[in-house]
Amino acid sequence: MVKLAAKCLLAGDPAVGKSALAQMFHSDGAHFQKNYTLTMGIELLVKAVSVPETSDSVEFFIFDSAGKDLFSEMLEKLWEQPNVLCLVYDVTNEQSFDNCDKWLEKLRAQAVGVHIPGVLVGNKTDLADRRVVEQKQAQEWAEKHGLEYCEMSVKEMKNFEAPFHILAKLFHQLYKEKVETFHSLA
Incomplete structure (x- = not known):
């Protein structure tokens, strides 16, 4: 049984649901705040996740960051050397989807030359009648940028x-790939 630790950056525009996602995940679905205040800076949450089909787990240090550019200089220091990234947009807000390019560029600038696994997340699927970003469009964008995709x-x-x-x-x-590489060198 292996226990890994990973720095997870949660990024995206303001009001796309980053904090709601972090809080719900951290509380196992027991905590959905109806009234959120804008995240100022960064909130850190820690939670372990079992790796599917293994006895291993990953402890995520989730950095829930403010979506406002006002905080971006402060965030750059806290964003150094991420292990994984979670990029969130609102399926009812095309601008939040378009800005994923900008967020991904900022995130990847913190880890030049290093592969950072990531996922693009379309939130607010409950607002189906207001949806403007189609699943296929987002899926294609994610694939083009080497990210997995899910909606919620x-x-x-x-x-x-x-x-x-x-x-x-x-x-x-x-x-596992790094361990195999290490063993092949021995």
Whole structure:
């Protein structure tokens, strides 16, 4: 049984549901706040996740960051050397999806030359009648940028654990590949 630790950056525009996702995941679905205040800076949450189909686990140090550019200089220091990333957008807000390019560029600038596993997350699927970003479009964008993709509704408690299970599996796979490389050198 292997226990890994991973620094997980949660990024995206303001009001896309990053804090709601982090809180719901951290509390195993027991804590959905109806009234959120804008995250100022960074909130850190820690939670372990079992890696599917193994006896291993990954302890995520989840950095829930503010979506406002105002905080971006402060965030850059805290964002150094991430292990995994979770990029969140609102399926009812095309600008939040378009800005994923900017967020991904900022995140990847913190780890030049290093493969960082990641997932693109479309939130607020409960607002189907207001949806403007189609699943296929987001899926294609994620694939083009080397990310996994999933959708959820934190409000309806649907699929909110999926991004972290995907990240645990990706991070574990990366760990196994590094161990194999190390053993091949010995």
